[in-house]
Amino acid sequence: MILIQLIWMIIKDVSVSIFSPLLWIVIIFILIQYRKNIELEREMLGKERNSLKEQILDSVFYGFAAGILGSIVMVFLGITIDNIGIEYVFPLAIFLMFINPRYICFSYAGGIVSIISLLTGFPSINVAGLMAVVGILHLMESMLIYIDGAVNSIPVFVQTDNGKIAGAYIMKKFWPIPFVALVTVSAAASGIDLFRMPEWWPLFRTDAGLNSIIYSLYSIIAVLGYGDIALTEVPEKRAKVSSRRLFVFSILLILLSVGGIKYILFRWAAAIFGPLAHEFLIIKGQRDEKEKKPMFEVPDNGIMVLSVLKNSPAEQMGIKPGDIIVKINDMFVNSEEDIARVLSTEPSIVWIVVKESDGNYINYEYRNYKGVKGIGILIVPTYSDKVYRLNDMENGGLIKRFFDKINKKK
Missing domain, CATH: 2.30.42.10 (PDZ domain)
Incomplete structure (x- = not known):
């Protein structure tokens, strides 16, 4: 009964996030990205298959569902986010987005902030808590990719290394993720709904020896993105392969973060593993698509x-x-x-x-x-003037396009 009450509280807190200005900033970012998707889809098909409104509602629905599920997992494990430095991570993630849209993922910003904190002591943050949150976010992302990653994928023509034209699908999805997590508060705090949790909870205790700790739920807004290209298989199959790989990555990152609660070596491991392993998954996926025989050929x-x-x-x-x-x-x-x-x-x-x-x-x-x-x-045509090169499919952000223009003028 207590757990049901707690889950209901989580659902209510996540739902209230709809009034958060940060959530609407994230939704505006997603809207801009989906407009670009629709422009490309119109160029290829003559019209979009689903309207901008439908695509935004799809992302918001699945984002909220994932946020509720992730919040339940985080609270169930008892992982606190005291002083995790989200105020540093979110602005850095926005900045990285301008380099490449996929860098808005918290693996990169979270890993960078964690490494700087470990090296210099500033900002003074809970690295284990931050990387655990990143791991759980990617656990949500793996589920979102499995269910929704292939939806609204865009057909394009690409030029392969042998000069021939092949068909492919660009998969570019974003989800706003409002979720709640645990923070410790003063025992004298008022206005808090109190529940006496079971003896086994929390599974991971951060304060050994303390029998009386009061936890509160803290709301966080995040955004998850998925970018991939399906060249050698249909988008649905490609998304499921990516989802399984990301699921394994998430579990490993969570385990490293849990180890970091007590041991600094695991904090370093989690901070380095997060961005590097995530980038490795993307590079490996792209390489796999380039090395295999394209599925859609003349x-x-x-x-x-x-x-x-x-x-x-x-x-x-x-x-x-x-x-x-x-x-x-x-x-x-x-x-x-x-x-x-x-x-x-x-x-x-x-x-x-x-x-x-x-x-x-x-x-x-x-x-x-x-x-x-x-x-x-x-x-798939034998010739088209709407052909993309595989090496240019990375879709760099504003900063990359700015320097590309400068280099062209030289």
Whole structure:
């Protein structure tokens, strides 16, 4: 009963975060990023599949859900965030964002602040508590990526090392994370809802020998981001691989942070492991995509489907990214011009022969007695003027673009 009351208190405190100015700053940042996503999507598909409002609401919903779950985990473990230096971490994360949007992740800012604190003693912060919070945030992120990471991924054309064009998907998601964590307060503090917790709690005690400690819930606003490119597999599969790797990273970082409660060596390990291991995961993911064979390439026969438009005839038939369309109405097709030629008479019935990625052939049929003008797909072309180089897909921030412009003028 006590735990249920505590969980309800956590839900209420997280919900109240909707009135926090910091949360709205984070949402505005996400809105700006999603506007860029929509501009790219319109360039590739002609229109966005989901509106800006829908994408923002999606991120806010999952962000709040993750914040509640992460808060419960943090309170359950009894990890306090006394003096963790969030007032230093948040501004640094915003600054790093301008170098590269993915650096807004607290692994980088948290690790930098922790290392400086360990080296110089300023700021004087609870490094173990800070890196534990970072670990739990990434635990939330791994779950968000698994559930929501592939949603609204954007199809693009890229030029591979051999000079050929391949299809790929850019996955760029952000979630505002309002959560609450424990802080110790004076026993004389008033206006606090008091609960007598079970004897086993907290699992990790930071104040050995003290039997009477009063904890309070403290609200924090964070933002989590996921940036990746799916070149050798579909976005859903790519996101799940990234999620599993990040989950392992999170558990290791939490364990190092818990060890840092008593031992300074573990504090150093957590502070260094956080940013370096996180960057390693990103670099490894990018390298894996470059070294493997692209999934979406121009086939010898037929046309490769890269993306299917929402509510289109192709979606209604069940055509998927990675399928190869071989025939339409008994005519072989090898280009967009072939499709346009077949549909120029606006037939009321369309038969499509599709070769799936496993080699099986499937026949689809679509009927519209007003006439079929298009089937709603984006294919991998042999040539396009909308091609990105893989080495340029890092999407640097304002600072990087500023120096790039200076270098071009020299």
